[in-house]
Amino acid sequence: ISTQAAIVGAGPAGLVLALLLQKEGIDCVVVERQSRAYVESRARAGLIEHQIVELLRKHGFSEGMDLNGVPHTTCEFRHGGRRYMIPYGDHVHASHFVYPQQFIVQDLLQLFISRGGIVFFSHPAVKIEGLESDRAVITCTSSENSVLKVECDFIAGCDGFQGLCRSSIPSTDTKIFSKQYGIGWLAILAEVPSSTKKLVYALHKSGFAGQMPRTSQITRYYLECPPNDQLSNWSDDRIWSELGKRLAVDGDENLIQGPIVEKRVLNMRSVVMEPMQYKRLFLAGDAAHIITPVGAKGMNLAISDADVLANALIHYFRSGDEVLLREYSHVCLPRVWKTQEFSDWMIRLIHSNADSDQNKDKDFSDRLRQVRLERLQQTDTYAKLFAESYVGLKQ
Ligand code: RFL
Numbered sequence: 001i002s003t004q005a006a007i008v009g010a011g012p013a014g015l016v017l018a019l020l021l022q023k024e025g026i027d028c029v030v031v032e033r034q035s036r037a038y039v040e041s042r043a044r045a046g047l048i049e050h051q052i053v054e055l056l057r058k059h060g061f062s063e064g065m066d067l068n069g070v071p072h073t074t075c076e077f078r079h080g081g082r083r084y085m086i087p088y089g090d091h092v093h094a095s096h097f098v099y100p101q102q103f104i105v106q107d108l109l110q111l112f113i114s115r116g117g118i119v120f121f122s123h124p125a126v127k128i129e130g131l132e133s134d135r136a137v138i139t140c141t142s143s144e145n146s147v148l149k150v151e152c153d154f155i156a157g158c159d160g161f162q163g164l165c166r167s168s169i170p171s172t173d174t175k176i177f178s179k180q181y182g183i184g185w186l187a188i189l190a191e192v193p194s195s196t197k198k199l200v201y202a203l204h205k206s207g208f209a210g211q212m213p214r215t216s217q218i219t220r221y222y223l224e225c226p227p228n229d230q231l232s233n234w235s236d237d238r239i240w241s242e243l244g245k246r247l248a249v250d251g252d253e254n255l256i257q258g259p260i261v262e263k264r265v266l267n268m269r270s271v272v273m274e275p276m277q278y279k280r281l282f283l284a285g286d287a288a289h290i291i292t293p294v295g296a297k298g299m300n301l302a303i304s305d306a307d308v309l310a311n312a313l314i315h316y317f318r319s320g321d322e323v324l325l326r327e328y329s330h331v332c333l334p335r336v337w338k339t340q341e342f343s344d345w346m347i348r349l350i351h352s353n354a355d356s357d358q359n360k361d362k363d364f365s366d367r368l369r370q371v372r373l374e375r376l377q378q379t380d381t382y383a384k385l386f387a388e389s390y391v392g393l394k395q
Contacts, residue, residue, distance in 0.1 A: 013285030014158030049392025069099030
């Protein structure tokens, strides 16, 4: 088949891009490695930045989020048995939305398909050719062993960090920047209401613990652990006991225990590729950069890239002018790096071992963490800077 823009990947980046192009009458198709049921149930992110909420609303993609999402304006840090409430929304007059990623994907897919959009599910892209010629070609396979060839003017590589698109770019034409923090997180999904409606970051001497409400019945928890830790080290009993210990503060903490439905170990690392484009191939979202989940930014960056790429493609198909396509990386990367800087700051705030695993340094870092929390509570300008990055304002 032939189209103007072929989109690889039906995650948040690929679907927002598909809808924005569809809205402007640009012909596009999406190819996706997994089945529809799989992508619609993949629970990952949950925190949507203020400017992404505005973007989804502006284009009419926010019905589900507006009905079922929950606005958040305060987060809570815990350290040394004390709570530090940060009313970040008040500092910048803006709020986050908590609405799980799988629901966003469901909403976007439903909208795109109901408007006539085509998604080839269970069709992994296996080969990309013709990037240097007039038309590029993506070859996909399917479970029936049939082959689908998609010929197009441009390819949007929205296929995540493990996808094919980034690896189709010659390594001599790009530079990869990466950082490993030497820290692991056990990411847990539990079918329980959270004990508080706020996002909680607990800085404990046994390691970080996080409590992030997702819906009234589902909570995401995080526990710091060694990188590459084995899941077999984490029985449900041990998880609840560590959460109880690390989240404890003076007062009324009541951790509600219940079924744990998912657990996985994430290694804290960040990667950025520059530029985010090669000839007819443009990367968006996790395909171009990944970020530690500390500041809850990955999905937000992915949607922001999709918006920039959609504008560039729409401009090109209307006018034949390639200027915005040439500018794509230059427009996206400053935001990506500002977000990486914030995430790096957050990681040092909530971990005492982000720079070194030596215990004497840990004590020093711990004092710095305490000062940072006090300044967040007491110094308006410091808190405002945090709030701007955390809630995600236009930068
Ligand atoms: P996705 O969502 O990975 O989608 C890529 C899609 O491409 C498909 N694909 C292919 N399709 C065809 N052919 C191939 N060869 C293909 N290879 C791959 C995949 O099947 C998939 O459907 O990338 P996208 O769109 O760039 O979106 C990125 C976000 O998903 C990611 O950054 C976030 O989930 C990160 N993240 C968070 N981000 C936030 O903004 N806020 C959060 O609160 C937040 N929490 C999280 C997170 C990520 C987590 N994990 C599991 C890493 C919490 C966790 C636990």
